[in-house]
C-alpha cells in the first residue's frame with residue numbers, strides 16, 4: 166500500500182478564488198492510502214517545495230498528489246522536488262485544478278466539488294504508479310543541414326565554428342539558394358553577391374564542413390542523437406575533385422540552347438555548365454537530358470578540351486551513408502507558378518515577368534548584363550507596373566493561390582521600384598497594392614523613401630487584367646482612393662508572386678516524421694517559445710522552409726537553429742522520456758497495427774521463440790519498441806487489438822483507475 | 830440608412846459573405862461595365878456589409894452589370910460580388926412589383942443575331 170501525501174495549492178487567488186482549498190484537502194485526507202493532506206498559498210515556491218520535502222521525510226510518503234496548475238506548467242518542478250526528497254520523480258501526479266477547474270468555473274461549490282473529484286482520480290492513479298528510470302543514448306557529434314541557401318549556410322557555419330562536423334546537402338549543383346539570384350537587398354541595398362559569396366567561400370573552406378552538392382537525402386532512420394541518413398549524390402559526369410572550374414568545356418559545348426535555370430529561363434546555357442561565376446563548388450555539371458554524348462553517344466568534345474581530365478561520361482549516382490546527431494531542414498521556398506493567373510497574361514507576353522525574374526534582369530551577371538530591357542524586344546521600358554500580392558492572401562478554397570501573406574514582396578517591390586527610378590529617372594513606375602506591409606527595422610522608412618524621394622506612384626487597388634496590345638500591355642486596374650478604373654499602357658508588368666515551400670519538402674517531412682502545416686511549411690515545436698525546433702526531437706528548422714522570411718530574419722533563425730544543434734551535440738548522452746510504450750510479448754500477435762500508426766517509426770518486429778504450455782517451442786513475430794525513438798504519444802496503445810501495448814506511466818489500468826474514481 | 834432585414838435577406842439569397850472582402854478592388858479593376866456603373870462591384874460588397882443598401886436599390890448600376898462574372902472569377906477571396914449585385918437587383922425588381930422585361934417585348938428587341946444567352950441573362954436580370 167502506498168503512503169500518499171496530498172498538497173493543494175491556492176495559486177494565490179487563482180485557485181482559492183473559486184475552490185475551497187481547505188475543504189479539498191480535508192476531503193482528500195479520507196481517501197484510502199492518504200496519510201497526509203494539506204494546502205498552501207504557492208506550492209511551487211521555495212517554501213511550498215520545502216513543505217513537500219519535509220512531509221515526505223516526516224510521514225514516509227511513497228507517492229505525491231499535487232493539486233495545482235496544469236502539469237505542462239510545473240510537473241517538472243514537482244518531480245524535481247520529489248527527487249530532492251528521495252522519491253522517484255515519477256511517483257508524483259498532478260491534479261489540474263486550475264486550468265481545468267478554477268479557471269472554468271464561477272461558483273465555489275461546483276469548483277470545490279470538481280477539485281475533490283480530480284484529486285481522487287490522481288490518488289487512484291498514484292496507487293498504481295511505479296518508479297521509472299529514463300534510458301540513455303549516445304550522441305553522434307555531427308550535424309546534417311538539408312538545403313544550402315543562406316539559411317543552411319549560416320546554420321552550418323555556426324555549428325562548424327563551435328567545433329562540430331557538419332554536412333550540407335544541396336540538391337542543385339551549387340549552394341547559395343535564392344539569395345544568389347538577387348541583385349541588391351533591402352533595406353540597405355547592399356549587393357546580394359557581395360555579402361553572400363564570402364559566406365559561400367567560408368563554408369567551402371571550413372574544415373568542419375562537407376558540401377554534398379547536386380545531392381539529396383533519400384532515407385532517414387534512427388532518432389535524436391543517432392540518425393542514419395542515406396545521401397544520393399547524383400551523377401554530374403564531372404569528377405568534382407579534379408575539375409578546376411576553368412570553363413573551357415562550357416565554351417566548347419555545341420549543345421548551347423538549354424534554358425538557363427539560374428536566369429529563370431530568360432537565356433540559355435550549354436549542356437555542360439557552371440551555374441554562375443561564384444558557384445560553390447565551382448565545378449561543371451553535365452545536364453544528361455541535353456548532352457549529345459549521354460543521349461546519343463556522339464560528341465565527347467568537353468572531354469577532349471578538358472586538360473584536367475575531369476569529364477567522366479560513365480559516372481553513376483553514388484549513395485553515401487552517414488550518421489548524424491541532429492538534422493536541420495533549410496529547404497527554403499520558390500515563387501508559385503503563374504500559369505493559373507490568366508488575367509495577368511503571364512503566359513501570353515514575355516514582358517509580364519515575376520519579381521524574381523526582375524532581379525535577374527537588373528543583375529549585372531544576369532541575361533541583360535544588368536540593363537533593364539524588355540524580354541520581348543530588348544527595348545528600354547518607359548512605364549512599369551508592379552502588382553503586389555499576386556497569389557498571396559487568397560481565400561482558403563481558391564485553388565490558384567495561398568491564404569497567407571508572403572511577407573517579403575511589399576519590401577522587395579519597394580526596392581525594385583526605387584532602384585528603377587534611381588537608375589532610370591525617365592521611367593514611370595506604378596505599384597498596385599492592397600496594403601503595404603512593412604514592419605521591420607528601417608522598413609517603413611524604406612518604403613516611404615520610394616514614394617517621397619523617388620516618386621514611385623503607389624496606387625491603392627488591384628490590377629484586374631492585363632491585355633497585350635501591340636507592343637504595349639494594357640493594365641486595367643482600380644484606383645480605390647480616386648474611385649476610378651485606370652487603364653495604363655505599360656511596357657513591363659512585374660508580378661510579386663506568392664512564395665511556397667519547395668516541393669521536395671513534403672516527402673522530406675515524411676522521411677523525417679517532422680510535421681507540416683496545410684501549406685507545407687514545417688511546423689515548429691511551439692510557435693512562440695520553440696520556434697526553431699520541430700516537434701520531432703533532433704530535427705531543427707532554418708529559414709523559409711518554416712514560413713516566409715526575408716534575409717535578416719532567415720539568418721537570425723539560422724543561427725538560433727545552430728545554437729539548438731550545438732546544445733544537443735555538446736552532450737555525450739541523452740536522457741530519454743521513460744513514459745514510453747512497451748509491448749507485452751505474450752499478448753502481442755504481430756499484427757503490425759501499431760507499426761502502421763506510430764508516427765515516429767519506433768516499432769519493429771522480431772521473431773522470438775516462445776515456450777508453449779506443452780513444452781514445445783514456437784517462433785512468433787512480436788512488436789518491440791525502440792525506447793530511444795518512442796515519444797510516448799500512445800497511438801499504438803489505442804491501435805493494438807490485443808491490448809498488448811501499454812504506455813509506462815499512463816497504463817490502461819492507471820487510466821481506468823482514474824475514470825473509476827471520477828465516476829464513483 | 831441601415832436596413833438590417835434586407836441586408837440579411839441579400840446575404841442569404843446570394844450566398845455571399847461580404848465580410849470575406851479584403852477591399853483589394855480587383856473586382857472593380859476587372860469589371861468591363863465599370864464606366865457605366867455608379868456603384869462598382871467592390872462598393873456593392875462594402876455597402877451591403879455596412880447595411881447602406883438603399884442607394885444601391887435605386888441605382889441604375891443594377892441594370893448596367895453585364896453578369897459576365899469576371900469579378901466572381903477573379904476575386905482572390907472568393908467573395909463573388911456579381912451574386913450580390915444580382916441579389917440586390919432581384920430585390921429592386923421585386924419591390925417595384927413589376928417585371929422590367931416581358932416575354933412579349935422580346936420580338937421587338939431582338940433579331941436572328943441575338944444570342945440565346947443574352948435573352949437568358951436579360952430575363953435573369955430584369956424579371957422576377
Ligand SMILES: Cc1cc2nc3c(=O)[nH]c(=O)nc-3n(C[C@H](O)[C@H](O)[C@H](O)COP(=O)(O)OP(=O)(O)OC[C@H]3O[C@@H](n4cnc5c(N)ncnc54)[C@H](O)[C@@H]3O)c2cc1C
Pocket residue numbers: 311312313314315316317334335336337340341342343344347349350351352380381382495496497498499500520521522524573577580667669670673707708709710714715716717719
Ligand atoms: C524577388 C525576391 C526578392 C527578394 N529580395 C530580398 C531582399 O532584398 N532582402 C531580403 O532580406 N530578402 C529578399 N528576398 C527573400 C530571400 O530570398 C529569402 O529570405 C532567402 O533566400 C531565404 O533563404 P533560405 O535559405 O531559407 O531559402 P532558399 O534561398 O530558397 O534556399 C534553399 C536551398 O535549399 C535547396 N533545397 C530545397 N529543397 C532541397 C532538398 N530537398 N534537398 C536539398 N536541398 C534542397 C534549394 O535548392 C536552395 O538552394 C527576396 C525574395 C524574392 C523572391
Ligand code: SF4
Pocket residue numbers: 414417418419420435436437451455456457458459463464465466467468
Ligand atoms: S559531350 Fe555533352 S556536355 Fe560535352 S561538349 Fe558534347 S554535348 Fe556538351
Ligand code: SF4
Pocket residue numbers: 553554555557558569570571572573574575576600601602661
Ligand atoms: S508582403 Fe505585401 S505584397 Fe506580399 S502578400 Fe503580403 S501584403 Fe501582399
Ligand code: SF4
Pocket residue numbers: 849850851852853854855856857870871874903904905906907908909910
Ligand atoms: S475582388 Fe473580392 S476581395 Fe477584392 S474588393 Fe472585390 S470583392 Fe473584395
Ligand code: SF4
Pocket residue numbers: 856859860861862863870893894895896897898899900901910911914
Ligand atoms: S458581373 Fe457585373 S459587376 Fe461583375 S465584372 Fe461583370 S459587369 Fe462587372
